Amino acid sequence: MGLFSKIKEGLRKTKESMISGMQRVVNSFTKIDEDLFEQLEETMIMSDMGVETSVEICEKLRKRVKERGVTDPGKIMELIQEIISEMMGEDVALDLSTTPSIILVIGVNGAGKTTTIGKLCHQYKQQGKKVLVAAADTFRAAAIDQLEVWTQRAGVDLVKHAEGSDPAAVVFDAVTAAKARKTDVLICDTAGRLHNKKNLMEELRKINRIISQQAEGCAVETLLVLDATTGQNAVNQARLFNEVADITGIVLTKLDGTAKGGIVISIKNELGIPVKLIGVGEQIDDLQPFDSRSFVTALFERTDKGEEQANEADHTGDE
Secondary structure (H helix, E strand, O other), X not given: OOHHHHHHHHOHHHHHHHHHHHHHHHHOOOOOOHHHHHHHHHHHHHOOOOHHHHHHHHHXXXXXXXXXXXXXXXXXXXXXXXXXXXXXXXXXXXXXXXXXXXXXXXXXXXXXXXXXXXXXXXXXXHOOOOEEEEXXXXXXXXXXXXXXXHHHHHOOEEEOOOOOOOHHHHHHHHHHHHHHOOOOEEEEEOOOOHHHHHHHHHHHHHXXXXXXXXXXXXOEEEEEEEEHHHXXXXXXXXXXXXXXXXXXXXXXXXXXXXXXXXXXXXXXXXXXXXXXXXXXXXXXXXXXEOOHHHHHHHHHOOOXXXXXXXXXXXXXXXX
């Protein structure tokens, strides 16, 4: 399955919920009026696109309809696609331009941090890169063990200390090892105790200080892993983590298992943080670089009648 097909399949639930919902609203109107805009806004909010982003899209839609003299409700979906495409802006790729390049992985427990690290290890190893992992989530029981399983599977080295030891000390040793071994990519796992924000802030600050001192001039990515199935809660997590860390990108996992894919739009629009990787399945290669153009195209691509009937049959079967 090609990249676009994977994204399209991964967004199927979001498309069925969000886009089909908007389409149904549009189809129920014979003229464009304020009631149409209000119902669209409500549908967007209910689809986890967020209040701020939904309101902004509808304001831009009103303006565009007026400026262009659009009177046919059938043109509305094209305009919404245009507005969302503009909101998503240009994609930003991971910066792995130095040796070593450092990826700091942050996020709450259960969002998919360990799996993301494991998949990155596999992918970079397949690309012929030398990869090292630092097990700096030293407080969560079994976190080091889980990481060890993934790194062994991928055939990459792991730097670890005893459970409960200083995470910054692990990162210090890992950076030293990465430089000595001429490692291409150093991936650092970190703790996700967001409920104890003060401790987490201190810990991340200390880790960042070690990296800037020991790996001066190296490309550093701070990736926040978010679980797409948690919807607006994930956006709130991003806001909180953005207060304690200089996030350079988002990894959005489990996008294939949710109808809440609209949060991609609100993350970019409200926080200005680019989504750099998305998880659209369980397989190793289902962690993909985010392509906003493919994302928007896959969401808005018209469903043919056969596909619509098949989807309806699926829902009937579910009931």
